Amino acid sequence: MDDGMNRLKSEQSPYLLQHAENPVDWYPFGEEAFEEAKRKDRPVFLSIGYSSCHWCHVMREESFEDEEVAEILNRYFISVKVDREERPDVDHVYMSFCQAMTGHGGWPMTILMTGEGKPFYAATYLPRESRQGQLGLKELLLEIHRLWVEEREKIVSSSEYAVKAVKEALNEKKEGDLSSDVFRKGYLSLKNAYDEVHGGFYIAPKFPVPHHLLYLLRYWHKEKEPDALEMVEKSLLGMYQGGIFDHLGYGFSRYTVDERWLVPHFEKMLYDNALLLSVYTETYQASGKRIYKEIAEKIIAYIDRVMTTPEGAFYSAEDADSEGEEGKFYLFTREEVLEVLGEEDGAWFSEVYGITSSGNFEGKNILNLLHHSLEALEKEEDEKLVRLRRKLFAYREKRVKPGKDDKILSSWNGLMISALAYAGKVFQKEEYVLRAEKALRFMMDHITDEEGNLYASYRERRSMHKGFLDSYAFLLYGVLSLQEATLRNRYLHLAEQLAGDMVEEFYDKESGLFRLNGKGHEKLVLEAEDIHDSALPSGNSMAAASMGKLWSLTGKEKYKAILEKTFNVLGGEIMEDTMGFSFLLTAYRTLSDGPKEVVLSGKLEEKPLREMKHSLAAIYLPEYTVVHHDPKRKDRDGELFSFWREPEEGKGTAYVCRDFTCSMGIHDAKALLKHLREG
Structure with missing residues (x-):
């Protein structure tokens, strides 16, 4: 170390930089740390967290700023610090071990492992000293050192067993066909977990889990089940009424520690607000109730005021703490x-x-x-x-503000681009769509290299880490939302490019699933494969949803083939745990019911087609995609589509298509809406 700074001083992550002046001799995750562990014959102490995490701050102040703890770590261990938001692959792999070893997970995550990256001990937050039956970090480290010196074979054996057991568990996917009642089963599993008093799911701590609400909304629309809509509305209103929503500055916190939505864990994450913006917007479109639009617009006001960079991209998070x-x-x-x-x-x-x-x-x-x-x-x-x-x-506003994680994540920006594009379409507010377009331009100009490779993170004019599956899948979803909001096929061209890169880099033909890390990433002790929807939809779920949209929009069978393979591979898993795949099941509708499109053909700027476009934004049709075919651009756009529709008699024409079989031409908005409602 030099000048009191450790190896994190050159990193860009705010979380890693928070630890750059620790007396602990931290390494960033990488080959150097593991080679040093092998050379010095020491175990690796891995600590994973993120900048807005309260208990990460507590552990930093209690332990990592403590000279005595640092001396033990520096003498007996190689210490590695990871920002889970920058390295979702590392976080996902070691969270799998943590959950297998302890039965739970969370952050800060503490892993002790060999120089080969094989864990033999896992925990979450640890106090500096043992207290109230909880093992303290100092005592743990000294005991691990003793075991490493005196009983090495037990540690090595334990690590080998852990890797073997977790690998086998992850590889044991239950294949099988999805039965016809999977959607009903998904609804009932959510209903069983639903809190009838306060809304939301389970008791406490209580997370919004927006994709559960999205699933219920779609189920209500398809099956005409009134309880499903009631569950959505009670949950959304309960969250808004509670302290999880900031009634002065707007925006939602990550979760509450109580079942009433009153007491939040005060950090605000970009991804929560993006997903909740989408759900409030969709519920407004479905119900017509003004309050959901007002809440959605308050979320946008918060994002615009606090979470938007001068260039139009979006920051990651606001801290729970201020002044300690x-x-x-x-x-x-x-x-x-x-x-x-x-x-x-x-x-x-x-x-x-x-x-x-x-x-x-x-x-x-x-x-x-x-x-x-x-x-x-x-x-x-x-x-x-x-x-x-x-x-x-x-x-x-005169108070000391919470810290802000000002790194820009391509994945979470993709979610906000999608949410803003959708809100702009539904609320007929072009400025929201323009904000989404501005953010996308930033992604393409600054977080993508000259070869078109997407990066995961950007801060202080520097991109870091090749993009992971989430980077591509979430941004692809945002691009497709912009296509539907604007009907500009340049976004469909970009979506096809992103989808092709994503398949090339992350799709494993043998397993039929997408890997979280791609061909260009370093190999970890396990393959990083994220299939379950948790706080966020998984990368596989987002990829599947985009495959469904691309198949519907273009008619190309290559997208359908990936979608089919996903559900063939995961069918048994989904039937066993529908709640763990609630977002993925929204993509299954496209496959089970067949694609549905509205094709608008002709000059979009002319009144009949323009009115039809606006009327489509006013009604709730989640199963439909909308695409524009411009006869003047057939030479450029023709290769996008395996089906093409020309306007009739030179007039703007709408076609309602199911499984790529289309209706007769429709020439005015009222007739189009009548056809859709009756169909």
Whole structure:
């Protein structure tokens, strides 16, 4: 180390840079660290986290900034620090071990392993000293050192067994056909996990899991099951009413520690807000209820104000902590509110937002609307209330703000591009679509090299790490959303290019699935293969959804073949755990029901076709894709499609197609909507 800095000083990740001045002699993940471990005959201490993680901060302050802990690590171990958001492959592989060894996972993740990368011990947060029955880091490290010196064969044997067991478990996929009742089974599994009192799933901690809600919305639409829509609405309103939503600055936190959605773990992640924006927008389109549009637009306002770079891309996260305290930025005492807003207005505001003298979180207050009805929520934009919120927000803005993870992830940017494009289409707001297009241009100009290779991360004018499956699959999904919002086939051309690169780099023909890391990545102790939808849809699920869209839009069988193979390989797994594949099952609709498209043919700028385009955005048709065929561009776009439709009699014409068999031409918006509703 030099000048008190370790090997992380040249990294770009804010999380790694938070540890660059630790007395621990950290290495970034890579060949150098493992070669050094072998040369010095030491085990590897691997610590994985992310910059907005509260308990990662706690462990850093308690242990990694502690000279005594650092001395033990530096003397007996090779220490490796990983940002899970930059290296999803490393995180996924070692999380598999952590869950297998401990029965649970989380961050910070602590792994002890051999110089070959084979784990023999796993844990999540560890305090510096042992307390209340929990093993402390110091005691653990000294005991591991003793075992490494005195009983090495036991450690090596344990690591070999762990790798063998986890590899076998990951390779044991239950193949089989999906039965006709898989969608009903998926609905019932979600219903069984549903919290009928507060909405959402399970009790606590409670995560939004937007793709579960998306699945229920699609199920309601297809099967006309009213309970499915009720579950979605109760969950979305409960989240908005609770403290998981920031009622002053907007945006959603990652999860709540209670079942009521009241007490958040205060960090805000780009991916949560992107997926929730999509679900609130889709629920507005499905239900027509204005409140979902208002919430969606508040999410966009938050993203625009806090999470958007000057160049139009999107930052990764906001921290839970400020001034070393979790949630300090967001909390108020009642006295503080009265002082800022005045006695009369402050008392009224406090009644609206559940602010009391005793508080609802460690003597202070998390603003919430949990005691309000839907009718009260719909009146929430009262002019006086808006004025008071702005006043209290301005006061809060003078506080020390939470830290921001300002790296740009191509995967999460893809999700926000998709959400903004969709919101722009549904709300008929071109500025949202323009924001999505601006972000995509940044991705193409700065996170893609001259050969067209996508990178995973960008910060301070530097791209890092070749793109992983999530980088390609999520950005591809965003590009396809832009195509549907704009009907510009240049986005379809780009989508085909991204899809081709993704298949070439990540698709394993032997397994029939996509690998998380590609041919150009270093080999890990296990293949990184992510199939289950968890906090985020998996890369395989996103890839499958895009394959379905591309098949529907272009008619090309190569996309269908990958989609079919995915469900053949995972059929048994899906039937056993439908909740773990809720997003993937939305892609299965395309395969089971056949593709459905609306082809708009002719000049899009002319009134009949323009009106038909706008009318399609107003109705909820999640199973349909929409594409534009411009006769003047047939020479350029013709190769995109295995089917092509010309306008009739030179007039703008719509065709409703199922399995690439199309209706007679339709020439006005009313007739098109009538055909779709009756069909």
